Amino acid sequence: MSADLTTPLPLRGHDFDAFLARITGERHYAGQVAHVGRLPERPARHAEPTAPLPEVLSRALAARGIERLYRHQAEAIDLARLGHHVVVVTGTASGKTLAYNLPVLEGLMADPDATALYLFPTKALAQDQLKGLTRLLESMSDAGTGPGADSEVDLIESIKPGVYDGDTSQSARRKIRDTGRLVLSNPDMLHRALLPYHGRWSRFLSRLRYVIVDEIHTYRGIFGSNVANVLRRLRRVAAHHGADPQFLSSSATIANPVELAEALTGVATRAVTEDGSPRGPRWFVTWNPPHVDRARVERRSGNVEAMEILVRLVREGVSTIVFCKARVVAELIYKYAHDELRRRDGALAGRLTPYRSGYLPSERRAIEKRLFDGELLGVVSTNALELGIDIGSLDASIVVGFPGTFASVWQQSGRAGRGHQGSLTVFVAYDDPIDQYLARHPDYFLGQAPEAAAIDPGNPYILAGHVACAAFELPLGPEDEELFGPLTSGVRNALEAENQLAPLGGLHYFSSTDFPAQKVNLRTISDDTYSIVDLTNGDRVIGMVDAISAPELVYPEAIYLHEGETWFVKRLDMDQKVAYVEPVSVDYYTQPVLDTSLRVTERREERWSGPERLTLNRATVTWATTMFKKIQFGSTDSIGYKNLTLPPQHLDTVALGWSPSEAVRNAVRADGRKPAEGLSGIRNLMITVLPLFVMCDRSDVGGVIDSSNLGHPTLFLYDRFAGGVGFTERGYTVWEEMVAEALRLLEDCPCVDGCPSCVGLPILRPAQHQDPDVMNGFPIPDKGAARVMLRSLLEP
């Protein structure tokens, strides 16, 4: 059947129940629909701010079709007017932008000298917001009437917003510095270009009234830890020029928006979480590709399934956006869908478009317009597009593979749904442990977001760069300790010992010829990376790998996989940090065996978790690749091994420690199993489960079983980043929930004795850990031992 594509959409939009019934009723239907969740329609809830908006603003809004405000917008305005720092936590397309634009414009009209700084995580987002602000200001100019209209128009004109980023011309930069009142920028620019030269910005800074930080959930992990320090430097420099700005932020739905906002800015923040925007009924479908054979081992490709769903939707006139994890997948799905549509329905193929990052604003606007006009029915994109860039709303969203965080799933799902009309989200699961787990537990998508964003601005490796930058900006004084945290004096002393700082008269001055902001990259801790160099092609660098992963991936004679090709590591130079490789065609891969140990250097916190002790520590993790195995493709048989003598690596980081009590260990022994194996299995489960609670990847944390610290076997989970970035620290807080989740994952897994999807090593981490107390390692520890251990924890 084909839908009539020329008539306007019915008021309530598409009937997705009927759509799904058609699919499941088909003869070839293979049971892919694992679950259908329905969220009811939500009407708009309006409210008025306590005092009305200035008339010029309400008229401008009316001219743009906004007669009343939603309650979260009104609430945000009220809080902002009272001088609070605010974070608005509402969904996509909820009018979050107005929630901060309105108080800012009101404030800039009331005080003709006041200024505002807007920070966005990407340049494209800043450009989009500039467009929105410009339109609103134009409406304000047009709306002005009555006596004093001319001076009001002048005032509005004075708020000419400008983007200040790497692409801004020199003359535009000067103009913005000298006269700009509303500046849109990003944290990198603030860090490198504004703060170090704050003398040129004294006018702007002395009147700085508002700082807008948009999409704060993107500031997590290392990036967030760096940005938190940049914002503290901003407050410090602003205070020097006489300003104490108000922070207005926005965040996607995460477990800890206030905690994150306060950790980023250092100021007490109020949250606005009640979303007053209307939402049509939502269908949320979990789609699991069928098994390809009776043995029920492998599943069909998620990409092909996604493509077929897209084609169906487009043929029924449902405008759809597809989110893919990688560009290469997006290109593939687009191509397949395009070819399929051309085969079946000629004209429809032209109504599909890929959406790549790096489009010019004009290209994006062309796509937006075609979507809005109904000319385009399908967009295939990568996850990069989930941020608030305005391409309008569609009717359906297909999420191909778990994008890494639930917040992302919601952002992507939020792209579907126009006004009161129904929307459809289809989550297509890949054949990956987490995707499969979520396919069995759709309540994750429909319940409260469990995951938190974690940062650690006090990480000494991160803090050092920013203390140097701060000293460059203004000499460091005793009050800076309060701003930057308790490690500040230690970091300051370290920098002084390196002749970067000089103490004079109670202050510390920057005393080197370096330009410290140049040396701090907001997205890394240090430039500790290895280059991978192709010996056969003029030493061309084909890739980079971080120093912590290098001994696991590019040890001598390793088979290294890069972009689908196999390379043989001829030589590893650990001083120069280079791995020399050559292309090779082999029928085996290599798996390293690592000797890992951990030494606790300081206990930070401890508590009881039931009868077990849980600790949070500073620890040094040491590991060395001692040998590797050669494993035949397809058979998992080891066809040989080789010993290695590589120098050990050290990592000073933060680690959570958990020691099962004697009672629990006895329970395992009573069952005829080994406690050490149980612990190994739990270690692997926890690494899989932690990302459900904190926004990180499995590869960001590591685990080791070690009894040298406490005298009995202890499970340690640590951040694989020097100094720690808050991941395992968060795990320490939610440990009990992690234990429950680990047991759920284990019980749920259909395997009998254990497999890589539950107690075994996650497939992504090929290294086999040799824990100090565990002889010969356990590639797949005994599932039963882990089960007994976990159950005895949860049963009092």
Next chain:
Amino acid sequence: MTDSLHERLGALARGGRPTGNGGLGAGAPSMPGSTPSMGVAALSVGRRRRPPPDLADILPGEELRTDRGVCWRHERPLDHWPGVDESLAERLNSALVDPPPDDLARDAGWGAWRERGLDSALFLDLETTGLAAMPVFLCGLLSCHRGEMTFRLLLARDYSEEAALLSAVAEELSRRPVVVTFNGKSYDLPYLAERAGRLKAPPSRPVGHLDLLHVARRRWATRLPDCRLKTLEWHVLGRRRGGDIDGAEIPDTYHRFVRDRDPRPLVRVMAHNLHDLYTLAELTVRAARTSVPAPTLPPGSPDI
């Protein structure tokens, strides 16, 4: 990040006691005289060393009090230095009084100077610790009073004296409001403005600004390899310096002085600054003449 810094931060990451030199520097303000207190960092541990000479012995002068604290001022008549042409003040005066070439006649800076007379100008040259946004530590000034040229050097003996230095420069400019520089429009004046804005020191606001770089470009660019000061010094004035400090070394020389308080290396910086100012003054005289061609380097001449 250097390995040693990484190691020190590692100690913090491990939660051990902080490494490095104890706490803040001694809380005492700068002592009167030439060597402000430096806290622990200045102590040399181990072998005994002869203390470095006093700044006053190397760069005689006095402490200058401003509303932003103190800095050091060194002042001497220009003709104190051998090799300086004593008729400079006279020649500058004639240059100013006589009808100028057309391009200078159109120059607002020249006009402001002419209007106010020879004594109203300040030849100015900064020495800084970087190319932008880094502290200024030295300002060299040349001025004329009743036919006598005087060289003044204002020095921030450490980073904490920079605000006083900026205040002193602003004060000088208020008394002699026409400034003559080489590339001052792009470098020295914006630099002073940024640092003053940063430290909230009084801004330097000259009433007129004659930038010799602009004049030189107009006048001599086609006949010279470039318009750097030293190139003009050689090609236009026929003079060359020996043993001049490389500009790139200047920032580190200052940082080292702040650390170890040995003023002797500063002499080279002062000499460089003085030379620059002197050349600037002579170039100004030359620029005022209408038809003197620039001599060129004979082919094959060695460059010292």
